Amino acid sequence: MTLVRLAWHFFILSFVAFGAATSILPEIHRVLVESMHALSESEFSGLFAMSQAAPGTNVMFVTVLGWQVAGLAGALTTTAAFLIPTGLIALAVERYGARHHQARWHVAIRQSLVPITIGLLISTGCLLGAVTLTPCGLGLVLVTTLVLLRTSWSPLWLTALGAALGALGLV
Amino acid sequence: MTEHAPTPLPGPASPRGASAAPRVPAWRLARAFALVGLCAFGGVMPWVYRTVVEKERWLGKAEFSELWSLGLILPGATSTNIAGMLGHRLGGPRGAAAAVGGLLAPPFVIVIAMALLYQRFGDVPAVHGMVRGVTAVAAGLVLATAAKLATGQRHKLGIAVFGGAAFLGVTVLRWPLFAVVGALIPISLATHWRLLR
Numbered sequence: 001m002t003l004v005r006l007a008w009h010f011f012i013l014s015f016v017a018f019g020a021a022t023s024i025l026p027e028i029h030r031v032l033v034e035s036m037h038a039l040s041e042s043e044f045s046g047l048f049a050m051s052q053a054a055p056g057t058n059v060m061f062v063t064v065l066g067w068q069v070a071g072l073a074g075a076l077t078t079t080a081a082f083l084i085p086t087g088l089i090a091l092a093v094e095r096y097g098a099r100h101h102q103a104r105w106h107v108a109i110r111q112s113l114v115p116i117t118i119g120l121l122i123s124t125g126c127l128l129g130a131v132t133l134t135p136c137g138l139g140l141v142l143v144t145t146l147v148l149l150r151t152s153w154s155p156l157w158l159t160a161l162g163a164a165l166g167a168l169g170l171v
Numbered sequence: 172m173t174e175h176a177p178t179p180l181p182g183p184a185s186p187r188g189a190s191a192a193p194r195v196p197a198w199r200l201a202r203a204f205a206l207v208g209l210c211a212f213g214g215v216m217p218w219v220y221r222t223v224v225e226k227e228r229w230l231g232k233a234e235f236s237e238l239w240s241l242g243l244i245l246p247g248a249t250s251t252n253i254a255g256m257l258g259h260r261l262g263g264p265r266g267a268a269a270a271v272g273g274l275l276a277p278p279f280v281i282v283i284a285m286a287l288l289y290q291r292f293g294d295v296p297a298v299h300g301m302v303r304g305v306t307a308v309a310a311g312l313v314l315a316t317a318a319k320l321a322t323g324q325r326h327k328l329g330i331a332v333f334g335g336a337a338f339l340g341v342t343v344l345r346w347p348l349f350a351v352v353g354a355l356i357p358i359s360l361a362t363h364w365r366l367l368r
Contacts, residue, residue, distance in 0.1 A: 141308075
């Protein structure tokens with residue numbers, strides 16, 4: 001039953017994830033923490049942060065949250081439900097749709113989705129930032145944002161810095 | 172289904188047919204994307220670019236960025252969508268499966284191993300603090316991504332209106348995402364359709 005619910009939620013959510021998969025984090029939080037009570041607040045944000053520090057694509061948070069709720073079966077369920085249906089759409093677009101790239105409807109769809117994605121990403125940033133509502137924690141959020149915008153440093157260095165500051169009890 | 176022999180014809184896998192993409196065997200795609208999955212910390216895109224354009228020369232620069240911007244607007248995960256589309260272009264359906272599988276398999280194992288460690292040691296104060304620190308950085312990373320997307324967009328007012336409305340609905344009013352996005356997409360689409368004239 002849990003697996004079916006997981007599959008359904010991640011399947012549906014994959015269709016609203018444009019631009020960045022992390023934009024749907026607030027909704028996953030609403031479902032897993034507030035509605036299903038499958039994870040605690042700190043488990044949720046901790047596992048998400050951990051998945052972002054791991055190598056590979058940033059959608060692995062989908063895998064790790066599924067794993068925490070229902071073990072290996074949960075991990076496979078959420079990952080497959082999130083990636084396969086939208087992946088097939090992408091393949092169909094690759095096969096049949098690439099020639100319409102300059103068409104007006106194509107441009108309109110692309111342009112109209114970006115602002116919504118940006119709003120949802122800011123929501124995600126706030127959800128994550130709320131974990132550390134201390135001056136130091138918020139300072140770290142701000143510094144990270146600015147450094148990533150102004151320099152071409154790898155986020156890995158900042159992740160390491162955040163981990164070090166946190167381990168010392170400063171965040 | 173897919174033969175390994177190199178075919179001179181562009182075939183249906185490259186609908187534009189302009190620059191005939193090479194045929195690449197599935198195992199090479201799987202290996203290349205598995206390496207990307209292992210090495211890419213904090214964003215897959217630069218690593219895919221290095222592998223596909225600079226190292227293997229499977230695609231040209233322009234073809235790559237076009238593919239990437241297409242992957243960005245499709246629903247789902249950008250990186251796996253791109254891997255699937257690229258794999259399909261270079262190696263048919265088997266190539267698509269190989270590229271996506273290669274990209275996902277190593278991080279899948281690693282992230283679950285990390286979750287096991289977290290479950291075990293998450294209560295240690297230093298570990299707990301470490302995760303809080305990484306979470307703060309993750310928040311900054313997401314906000315920076317939002318800002319970068321915004322700078323590439325032509326209509327800044329559209330970002331303020333529709334982005335602001337999405338934020339208000341999801342974070343301030345705490346409405347379900349579907350209600351918010353479902354209401355905003357038609358309005359945003361109609362607005363941008365008119366702006367294009």
